Amino acid sequence: MTSEKMTAAAVVAAARSEEKVSGLELIAGLIDDFFELHGDRLGSDDPAIVGGIGRFHGQPVTVITTNRGTTPEEKLATHFGCPSPGGYRKALRLMEQAAHFKRPVLCFVNTPGAYPGQAAEEGGQGAAIAQNLLKVSQLAVPIITVIYGEGGSGGALALSCGDEVWMLEHSTYSILSPEGFASILWKDSKRANEAAELMQLTPAVLEDQGMIEGIIAEPADHQEVIRAVDRVLVARLNELQQLAPAELVAKRAQRYRKY
């Protein structure tokens, strides 16, 4: 079913589906010679963020994805795809390295949000996200994000604050989960479906509101999804690479200034 005909609640369910393409599949399908780079150099290596370098159609790039894991052990270790402060710091380290070596950055995002836990609080979850937003705004290389599932609040924004944000057809981007929203609004998280309609979190609405650059069709076959993402990334990278570094950074600032 195409997203136009789906209810917001159905899009939320599809965005959370276990059948979706994973970040690691996207990297495997799009990037040649991928070499993973671990760690934030500040004492941690969060498995909920996987990043590294490789070639995209021959060109060196840095690629970063959120990772929900597939086995029960991996899911626990990644907190079901909710990054810890160290994950955001790893991502920032890799993006700053990319800027240093003038490599474009590709980000793939599917996260319910930044992990809420005692260690995450004491490790500066808020500060880690904040520093990504601050520093990424000044990095003079193209940064393109594809949201391929859930784009959960500040935890997603920390990897979606570059030049362009694209969304797979069955994905969401929102300030909090429909369950959280319903529980605040009506003190009843079971009214999540109703909340989803109100929240305007589907790709079609977000594109209408100018929050994203576009929507990528998402057939069931993962290889077709990867090819569709590939086509968009090739076209958009080509265009962004025409810009001088200062122009790129100025254009990025304008993207957010208009909100």
Added chain:
Amino acid sequence: MKLYEKANTLSDHRVKVDPRADDRVPDGLYRRCPICQAVSSAQQLSVYQACPACGFGLRISAKDRLKWLVDDFAAYDTDLTSSDPLAFPGYSEKLAAAQERTGLNDSVLTGQARIDQTRFHLAIMDPTFIMGSLGTITGEKLTRLIEDATATRQPVVIYTASGGARMQEGIHSLMQMQKVATALAKHHAAGLLSVVVLTDPTTGGVTASFAMEADITLAEPHALVGFAGRRVIEQTTHEQIAHDLQQAENVLRHGFIDQIVPRDQQRATLVKLLEIGGCADDE
């Protein structure tokens, strides 16, 4: 994941500190400090509205803060008002009621300020305006203030107080985080100083953006400073969290705050920091 739930609900003992109640407490009545339980008279709380025993600053409106903080203040952008971008049911009424009650157009007061001979750009978030939540106009006022500070080569001081994102503005609220961050990054790149003072409560999307992006980060004693809500953390981790996990003192111990400064020392502290800490340009 209910990331911003707590940010908008806050823990029970803090909700009871209704800042609007301040106006309703005549002289001679007593208030119990939510942190140390000391009972103080209105006179003891003084103009600072701070607990004389532990220094905790009660939640006060931006205009009440101005009274003791600065010698002079000229407000900017008082005419902007939210376009209600999601056409959210009941929001325009809620906004109008908050505007009426606070005399502000949104949850932050911005302008040109002076303490003694020191001039700077100042933003004060108002926790009584829809929980100090980050709306499009909050973000716009902050961005304009910071951009003007960059253009006129002034330092910026931001007092944060926020329940986090403005639910009724959805993704538009989220984008304010990046808009303000970009303005701060340019201000920083221009060699200009920014100081943030974290006040009770600073949470959610505000903590995850401009509250944690300044050159110098101060906090008021015992202020709640955190990202996720206590209830969300407990529901997610199935563990009771320490009562002081998100108190400024604990956040300082973990390296995210430079100093904790009680209200009666903030004027002198800001003057000192703005003189020593940056501001290479002379008046």
